[in-house]
Amino acid sequence: MAKKKTKKSTAKKTTADASAKTVIKKRSKRGSNGVKTTAKLEGLAESVVENAFGRREPAIDIPIRALSNVSFNPKTRYIEMGDRCQQRSLFNYGQAKRFMQTLLVASKCKELVDADKTASIRQIYYLAKHTIKGTKEKTFDSQDESDPVIEDLEVALEALREELHVFAGSKGALIGELTFVDSGDTIDATKLGSGGYAIPSIVEPNVIQFKKCKAKYVLHVEKDTVWRRFVEDRFWEKHRCILTHGGGQPSRGVRRMLYRLHDELKLPVVCLLDNDPWGYYIYSVIKQGSINLAFESSRMAVPNARFIGVSSYDYERFDLTDDVKIELDANDIKRAKQILSYPWFAGKKPWEKEIRQMIKNGFKMEVEALCSKNLTFVTDEYTPQRLKQPKSWLD
Amino acid sequence: MAKKKTKKSTAKKTTADASAKTVIKKRSKRGSNGVKTTAKLEGLAESVVENAFGRREPAIDIPIRALSNVSFNPKTRYIEMGDRCQQRSLFNYGQAKRFMQTLLVASKCKELVDADKTASIRQIYYLAKHTIKGTKEKTFDSQDESDPVIEDLEVALEALREELHVFAGSKGALIGELTFVDSGDTIDATKLGSGGYAIPSIVEPNVIQFKKCKAKYVLHVEKDTVWRRFVEDRFWEKHRCILTHGGGQPSRGVRRMLYRLHDELKLPVVCLLDNDPWGYYIYSVIKQGSINLAFESSRMAVPNARFIGVSSYDYERFDLTDDVKIELDANDIKRAKQILSYPWFAGKKPWEKEIRQMIKNGFKMEVEALCSKNLTFVTDEYTPQRLKQPKSWLD
Numbered sequence: 001m002a003k004k005k006t007k008k009s010t011a012k013k014t015t016a017d018a019s020a021k022t023v024i025k026k027r028s029k030r031g032s033n034g035v036k037t038t039a040k041l042e043g044l045a046e047s048v049v050e051n052a053f054g055r056r057e058p059a060i061d062i063p064i065r066a067l068s069n070v071s072f073n074p075k076t077r078y079i080e081m082g083d084r085c086q087q088r089s090l091f092n093y094g095q096a097k098r099f100m101q102t103l104l105v106a107s108k109c110k111e112l113v114d115a116d117k118t119a120s121i122r123q124i125y126y127l128a129k130h131t132i133k134g135t136k137e138k139t140f141d142s143q144d145e146s147d148p149v150i151e152d153l154e155v156a157l158e159a160l161r162e163e164l165h166v167f168a169g170s171k172g173a174l175i176g177e178l179t180f181v182d183s184g185d186t187i188d189a190t191k192l193g194s195g196g197y198a199i200p201s202i203v204e205p206n207v208i209q210f211k212k213c214k215a216k217y218v219l220h221v222e223k224d225t226v227w228r229r230f231v232e233d234r235f236w237e238k239h240r241c242i243l244t245h246g247g248g249q250p251s252r253g254v255r256r257m258l259y260r261l262h263d264e265l266k267l268p269v270v271c272l273l274d275n276d277p278w279g280y281y282i283y284s285v286i287k288q289g290s291i292n293l294a295f296e297s298s299r300m301a302v303p304n305a306r307f308i309g310v311s312s313y314d315y316e317r318f319d320l321t322d323d324v325k326i327e328l329d330a331n332d333i334k335r336a337k338q339i340l341s342y343p344w345f346a347g348k349k350p351w352e353k354e355i356r357q358m359i360k361n362g363f364k365m366e367v368e369a370l371c372s373k374n375l376t377f378v379t380d381e382y383t384p385q386r387l388k389q390p391k392s393w394l395d
Numbered sequence: 396m397a398k399k400k401t402k403k404s405t406a407k408k409t410t411a412d413a414s415a416k417t418v419i420k421k422r423s424k425r426g427s428n429g430v431k432t433t434a435k436l437e438g439l440a441e442s443v444v445e446n447a448f449g450r451r452e453p454a455i456d457i458p459i460r461a462l463s464n465v466s467f468n469p470k471t472r473y474i475e476m477g478d479r480c481q482q483r484s485l486f487n488y489g490q491a492k493r494f495m496q497t498l499l500v501a502s503k504c505k506e507l508v509d510a511d512k513t514a515s516i517r518q519i520y521y522l523a524k525h526t527i528k529g530t531k532e533k534t535f536d537s538q539d540e541s542d543p544v545i546e547d548l549e550v551a552l553e554a555l556r557e558e559l560h561v562f563a564g565s566k567g568a569l570i571g572e573l574t575f576v577d578s579g580d581t582i583d584a585t586k587l588g589s590g591g592y593a594i595p596s597i598v599e600p601n602v603i604q605f606k607k608c609k610a611k612y613v614l615h616v617e618k619d620t621v622w623r624r625f626v627e628d629r630f631w632e633k634h635r636c637i638l639t640h641g642g643g644q645p646s647r648g649v650r651r652m653l654y655r656l657h658d659e660l661k662l663p664v665v666c667l668l669d670n671d672p673w674g675y676y677i678y679s680v681i682k683q684g685s686i687n688l689a690f691e692s693s694r695m696a697v698p699n700a701r702f703i704g705v706s707s708y709d710y711e712r713f714d715l716t717d718d719v720k721i722e723l724d725a726n727d728i729k730r731a732k733q734i735l736s737y738p739w740f741a742g743k744k745p746w747e748k749e750i751r752q753m754i755k756n757g758f759k760m761e762v763e764a765l766c767s768k769n770l771t772f773v774t775d776e777y778t779p780q781r782l783k784q785p786k787s788w789l790d
């Protein structure tokens with residue numbers, strides 16, 4: 001990636017895309033990607049060395065992570081990063097420090113992969129931070145400097161952060177008709193009591209392998225408290241599914257888990273989220289990926305995911321009372337209109353209708369509000385009924 | 396509780412304390428407290444009915460939950476609530492709505508206990524919210540009104556929220572040398588891979604029963620990311636312990652779990668937290684309870700917990716470099732001095748030294764900073780060494 005000084009490296013990117021695809025294929029088969037990541041990290045280091053010995057300026061091309069270099073691909077149906085790169089070179093006064101930081105973090109990732117250990121993004125900061133000999137200059141002044149470098153590396157090497165053995169905080173849980181192996185332990189997710197399995201940050205195939213799956217689909221709910229309602233009512237058992245939640249906006253670990261359940265086990269992913277702009281946005285991230293992490297979309301987004309509720313039409317559909325209503329404020333309306341203008345919502349009539357209806361209603365509704373009917377209405381009636389009406393799901 | 400109109404109901408409280416103690420004893424033996432909670436809820440309702448038929452004003456005494464009614468008991472070594480009560484009566488214009496709300500939430504809790512179901516505090520709000528017939532008046536206008544009523548009930552009935560079948564959001568996880576039953580499923584916490592067991596909000600004995608424990612102690616760490624370091628390095632296996640984290644300030648579920656592990660399995664609880672005022676405060680809550688939830692202390696606080704690090708003296712003790720330092724800001728110093736003045740810290744020379752040393756250092760340190768030595772320094776050297784030096788632990 002680092003050999004040419006072109007601003008547009010389309011040709012190279014295409015090859016890289018192709019090889020990334022190969023990687024994905026191989027990963028699915030082999031269950032581990034450690035060797036490949038090592039090769040990428042070594043390739044980065046070698047290109048720098050080669051340039052140095054060839055008396056060329058050492059430099060790295062980093063694809064640009066900004067709205068301007070991101071677009072929705074209607075064919076793949078997720079948000080993709082464009083081809084524009086920015087260069088980071090050693091002899092540029094404004095880039096030298098970031099160049100050094102990039103190689104420093106890369107070398108720490110190499111050590112992690114070699115030792116088969118993982119580190120948090122905070123730990124990476126501390127691992128890579130030191131005072132440069134003979135000066136008072138620190139390699140990193142704060143984690144705000146190391147976090148973007150990790151993302152730089154992900155995108156430059158086309159390796160997920162998790163493949164670089166780096167993790168962030170985790171949230172979310174899973175329970176249901178799935179048996180899998182995590183770090184050598186076989187876990188039967190039908191036998192996890194009320195607590196469930198805490199989805200870790202790294203769920204790559206070298207850590208987690210799926211073994212047996214009786215589930216027909218994955219039901220993803222927004223919040224822990226809703227998830228517990230479904231767990232307590234043993235919904236996963238009655239309806240033969242896997243229940244996940246993301247504690248609000250799902251972490252990368254949760255998104256990657258949904259992706260793998262869908263991709264490898266061919267399970268449909270259906271989402272039950274709040275009827276508000278935040279719920280729409282969570283759905284959008286699960287389905288199309290996010291703008292910030294567009295370079296991960298191909299390995300995290302689930303374009304086939306479906307939104308089963310709560311819908312702006314459920315108030316009438318289920319004869320709900322005024323007690324479920326939460327008035328929209330100005331910010332909700334602004335946010336709803338923004339979402340409406342996203343290209344991946346804009347083209348879709350049912351979504352336009354859905355969002356406009358919310359604005360017209362003048363109120364939003366939470367999944368938890370459904371219990372104003374009765375406590376188990378959501379598990380006994382609402383969700384089973386919604387599941388039987390795929391035509392009214394939102395795509 | 397509701398029969399007399401005394402502001403100070405000391406005598407009654409003493410009896411109630413005694414009966415609460417009986418409850419705890421029984422709970423530990425029977426593993427369930429459902430019947431007792433039902434009796435308490437029915438008692439509340441009956442007292443209202445009795446007053447009404449006796450032509451007395453229906454009223455409920457609610458112990459006051461405020462700093463003014465809270466004190467540190469040096470004998471029990473936790474924060475306790477005092478005896479002062481406030482009355483809530485039906486014919487007082489300013490109290491009538493809250494009186495109605497209290498009985499309404501109580502009746503919803505009764506339904507939950509009877510049906511052996513649980514609900515989140517949000518779900519309680521929706522369950523209890525409705526429009527009063529013939530008016531536009533709602534029983535609750537927001538969850539801000541129902542949450543304090545749940546706490547009122549807890550304290551008035553001396554029943555944990557969890558015993559009223561109400562839960563809040565959960566966080567925290569557990570892994571290690573423990574086998575337990577959760578909702579009928581036997582869970583071997585040595586076989587939970589990298590994810591671990593997500594500690595639910597309700598960990599009462601009717602849900603979770605401990606079966607086999609090979610652990611010698613519980614190591615509680617502050618954050619998920621630190622916990623994963625310990626899990627990856629299989630610290631729990633090498634050192635025969637149970638590893639827990641609370642995702643920052645531990646939830647009630649995590650605190651109650653620590654209490655039960657300590658109380659029922661007689662496991663020492665040692666804490667590894669950041670060397671900053673926030674870390675001190677987390678420790679303080681685990682050990683002495685919190686001011687807000689002082690009425691829970693007797694069933695959540697672990698006065699025998701110990702703080703093994705990170706200590707203000709570790710910088711020299713472990714020959715750390717400047718890279719671990721995070722400069723204290725004005726707020727840190729203010730907060731440290733506040734904590735120093737808490738009666739449960741104030742009397743203790745080693746804690747005074749510890750906190751003063753942090754202020755003198757002028758910097759704070761995170762557990763994760765220890766990896767500036769090397770990634771596994773915290774699991775290979777720091778913690779094992781600290782565990783061998785109980786004399787330097789903080790009480």
